[in-house]
Amino acid sequence: MNFTDDFQLDAFGTNIVYDAAPSDWLTLLDSNLKVIHQDFYNEDQEGYSNLVKRLRAWTWCHKVPKDHRDYVSIDQIAEIAAxxxxxxxxxxxxxxxxxxxxxxxxxxxxxxxxxNEMVVAGKITGIPEIHFTGDTFDPFRLRGLLTMLKTRNLLDQTVINIVSKSGTTAETALAGMILADAIGSDWMSRTVATTGLSPKSLLYQLQEKGDGKFMAILPVPDGVGGRFSFASPVGLLLLAVTADSDPQTRLRDAFEGYTKTHEAFLTLAPEKNPAYQIARFLHAAEVFCRKSALVFYPYFDNKKLGDWFVQLYEESVQERGSGLNILATTGPTGNHSLLNGIVNGARDKAVLFLTPRDFGDVMAVPEDAPLEGSLKIFQGLTLAAAQTASLRGTAEDFISRMVPTATLSFPKRDTSSIFALMRLLMDVVAVKGRLQSLHLDPISGKRRIADEETYIQNGVEGYKIRMRDNIKK
Amino acid sequence: MNFTDDFQLDAFGTNIVYDAAPSDWLTLLDSNLKVIHQDFYNEDQEGYSNLVKRLRAWTWCHKVPKDHRDYVSIDQIAEIAAxxxxxxxxxxxxxxxxxxxxxxxxxxxxxxxxxNEMVVAGKITGIPEIHFTGDTFDPFRLRGLLTMLKTRNLLDQTVINIVSKSGTTAETALAGMILADAIGSDWMSRTVATTGLSPKSLLYQLQEKGDGKFMAILPVPDGVGGRFSFASPVGLLLLAVTADSDPQTRLRDAFEGYTKTHEAFLTLAPEKNPAYQIARFLHAAEVFCRKSALVFYPYFDNKKLGDWFVQLYEESVQERGSGLNILATTGPTGNHSLLNGIVNGARDKAVLFLTPRDFGDVMAVPEDAPLEGSLKIFQGLTLAAAQTASLRGTAEDFISRMVPTATLSFPKRDTSSIFALMRLLMDVVAVKGRLQSLHLDPISGKRRIADEETYIQNGVEGYKIRMRDNIKK
Structure with a gap:
């Protein structure tokens, strides 16, 4: 199998946006895509330091050069995980x-x-239970976490991983300090710091100060923004800690998928390249079809991919008064939630489905299940077949009602495919940013090496300043 | 305390939408609201059967008349929970x-x-661990659930609650049948059926057929659509099962909050009534300010309220080509996700914050926490104070950038307040539907008793038909 077999964009419902655009605009769009493709290739050839300056070092997460201070090998991450x-x-x-x-x-x-239920019950052993915190000031869940760990006498068997590139993110810092206080004076020895390896990071400063040493310090590499960091230690450490067999093998699988998309992104011509074709679809939907929202519709069981994509997309290419809103849902759950609004509400949406082709499971409805009427057709059917029929039916219905729709399929839900998929979605955002000219200075129209707006998010400074003012009052 | 003290709408950033609307339109809007208020009052006076016909029986979840077949008392629910x-x-x-x-x-x-971690570890006893399934055909999570229950030898100590008004929802029916098959031939005796008490429901038919008896059968009352059902047995049974003290007391608290909003909705004049004022804000944003999205921004720790509101709003009032899209997030998590797009992207959004005034916790950052620079101001601060400052800062920043913003505050995160809050949000949707004339026949313009579009969702039939066609192929 190769990349073009693995990632297939079924775009039979995309004509709805292209039909609305004049053909000379589409010709221009395609020649822009060719230039963007060549530019990305050239920038890659210029090497890692150049990618760092452009805040595109995330494209090399799988191959940070060994002489770079941010280099950390799979073996090192696996060792910390162990x-x-x-x-x-x-x-x-x-x-x-x-x-x-x-x-x-x-x-x-x-x-x-x-x-967690399996770990707590002793049915998964040698792997810790996993929790997340630090994403709010509301004490509700942090209080609950501390109560739970104390009640179970687990505080002295808890390791925390504080993840903050700058080390100055208030929500994270406060939760981290409260956890550290609960753990006690040797908290640093039971803390991994995942942060920028520079004196600008408060976590790095703490390590240098020498009052204690972190259990480990891992880099969020320069030129890798948080929303582009899943294939850096930010995502890799957890993956290694929770590997059900050998952590190294899992990390190698991850990089295999990431590498595959990386190479395809650089070398596969835009007209055959799913990253470029999805960006093209979104751009035509926005600019010529006047759509204001993309329904991001992974049609498989997941709870977080939509949140991840909202952050990726909205912080990156909602700039200069443009950018589609992302309505994230999951299929078929969303069919019983926002679907009515897609077909009966304002016609301001395009839809992107994502689906694995192989669900890797033959679980079926019993042949003799007491199902009647319209449900009888499901007797004996595998859930995978029902899921696929549900996606097809939904896509066909949207298209028949003139809702622009595309479907990206990928092989299956495994480490390699998921890394390839998420990397592909980051590439979509990178291309969309260039289509919006976010690499050009808005006044002079000149190209900029740094400060491409796709990779910064200056809109967030306002509330931070006002929050601090409110605290000082 | 009374309702107007408990629920306060801080609307200092709503002028942005009203300034865009001509004053005679606003005058008309306010006289419409008065008519709607009077209508809802009159309809309530006509009694329960009338509310059932209008699909508004959910407004009486706390007082279904005893002579109705859907009546079930708090004591009965508490008994099943026990x-x-x-x-x-x-x-x-x-x-x-x-x-x-x-x-x-x-x-x-x-x-x-x-x-669940507390229950599995034996630190919460006498209350079962809680899981949810049936919302997808993807076998991933259901397979995981069965594996987990089998590995832990818990299948014969598992009770399932199948919730489906019609009993014909395919995703739910399939998961239910697979679970039933795993439990074995006496599955009905370990299953609660929460469904419509009529032969139209497959679950009701199964009970009548007499091959087995459900552990219990609970009503989703007539005239209570799924998205308006949280205060019916759909939500109440779980609340009773997981009560940390007396289930009856908890259910009484729930109804106390629900009742409070019910009475305020009927009797508090629109200009002082938060449900009416929020609907007014949304309607002006949509119709005159040409906003296409509402950012629904509960500014406290939660993971599901946004999903619940998306379903409530988008299935109800995204009709006839209108209706705002809902961008659901949580504060301050969303500040690090979609916020950049609110201020830098298309100016097509209005914002509704929700916040408890009392976080009920004095957890504070240690005075001597090793925080430097801009973080020093947080030393010694309670998380509740930081959360409040963060919300204020964010609201002030939005308003200074001309993003229409309103903030609804409620007393605290407890059963009574949450029931009052969620009921209030359902009332907002009810009023918004009337402002969109969804109670009028779109051709004749005449009032209809039944089929008010707010309470039906006919857009979903298309994909269901096509899904079945794809299975039959």
Missing amino acids: SIRAEAKVLVTVGIGGSDLGARTLHDLLNHPYH | SIRAEAKVLVTVGIGGSDLGARTLHDLLNHPYH
Whole structure:
């Protein structure tokens, strides 16, 4: 199998947006895509330091050069994971935004869906139970976590991983300090710091100060924004800690998928390249079809991929008064929620389905299940077949009602495919940013090496300043 | 305290939408609201049967008349809950959409955030661990649930609650039948059926057929749509099962809050009535300010309220080509996700914050926490104070950038307040539907008793038909 077999974009419902656009605009769009493709290739050839400056070092997460201070090998991550597995019954990841969602999403997609129940009951051994915190000031869940750990006498078998590139994110820092206080004076020895390896990071400063040493310090590499960091130590450590066999093998599988998309992104011509074709669909929907929202509709069981994509997309390409809103849902759950609004509400939406082709399971409805009437057709059917029929039926219905619809399929829910898929979605956002000219200075129209707006998010400064003012009052 | 003290709408950022509307339109809007208020009052006076016909029987969840076939008392629900607590170590709720989100949302908001870890570890006793399924065909999580229950030898201590008004919802029925098959031939005696008490329901038919008897059968009352059902047995049974003290007391608290909002909705004049004022804000945002999305921003820790509101709003008032899209997030988590897009992206959004005034917790950052620079101001601060400052800062920033913003505050996160809050949000949707004339026949413009579009969702039939066609192929 190769990339074009693995990732297939079924775009039979995309004509709805293209029919609305004049053909010379579409010709221009396609020549823009060719230029963007060539530019990305050239930028990659210029090497890692250049990618760092452009905040695109995430494209090399699988191959950070060994001479770079941010380099950390699979073996090193696996080693830290092994010591966490040996020492801890609980791992708490403390982060918010991109410092949180990468690991949460991987845990949700790739680990046992009842991981903690299995661990607490002693049916998964040698792997800690997994919790997440640090994404709010509301004390409700943090209080609950501390109560739970204290009641179970687990505080001295807890390792925390504080994830913050700058180390100055208030929500994360406060939760981290409260957890540290609960753990006691040797908290640093039971804390992994995942942060920028520079004096700008408060966590890095703490390590340098020498009052204590972190159990480990892992890099969020320069040029890798939080929302682009899932394939850095931000996501990889959790994946290694929770591997059900050998952590190294799992990390190698992850990088195999990531590498595959990386190479396809650079070398596969835009007209055959799913990242480019999805960006093209979104851009035409927005600019010519006047759509204001994309329904992001992974049609398989997941709880976090939509949250991850909302952050990725909305912080990156909702800029300069443009950018589709993302309505994240999951199929078929969303069919019983926002679907009525897609077909009966304002016609301001395009839809992107994602689906594995192989659900890897033959669980079926019993032949003699007491189902009557319209449900009789499900007797003996595998759930995978029902899921596939449900997706097809939904896509066909949307298209018949003139809702622009595309479906991206990928092989299956495994580490390699999920890494390839998430990397592909980051590439979609990268291309969309260029289509919106976010790499050009808005006044002069000149190209910029740094400060491409796709990779910064200056809109968030306002509330931070006002929050601090409110505290000082 | 009374309702107007408990629920306060801070609307200092709503002028942004009203300034865009001509004053005579606003005058008309306010006289419409008065008519709607009077109509709702009159309809309530006509009694329960009338409310059933109008699909508004949910407004009387707290007082279904005893002579009605759907009547079930708090004592009866508490009794069923007591037998589940006595017999089961696991309760699995099987449902999708409104038959799922009511119970999920209450469990998330009102129970211990680490409920299952505490139960499995034996630190909460006499209350089962809680799981949800039935909202997808994807076998991933259902397979995981069965594996987990089998590995732990818990299948014979599991009770399932199948929630489906019609009993014909395919996702729920399939998961239910697979669970039933795993439990064995006496599955009915360990199953609660929460369904419509009429031969139209397959679950009701099964009970009547007499091959077995359900452990209990509970009504989703006539005239109560799934998305309006949280205060019916759909939500109440779970609340009773997981009560940390007396189930009856908890259910009485729930109804106290529900009753309070019910009475305020009927009697408090529109200009002082938060349900009416929020609907007014949404309607002006949509019609005159050309906003296409509402950011629904509960600013306190929760994971499900947004999903519940998306379903409530989008199935109800996204009709006839209108209706705002709902972008659901949580504060401050969303500040690190979609916030950049609110201020830098398309100016197509209005924002509704929800916040408890009392977080009920004095957890504070240690005075000597090693925080430097901009983080120093947090030393010694309670998390509740930080959360409040964060909300204020965010609201002030939005308003300064001309993003229409309103903030609804409620007393605290307890059973009574949450029931009052969720009822209030259902009332907002009811009023918004009337403002959109969804109670009028779209051709003749005449009032209809039944088929008010707010309470039906006919957009979903298309995909269901096509899904069945795809299975028959």
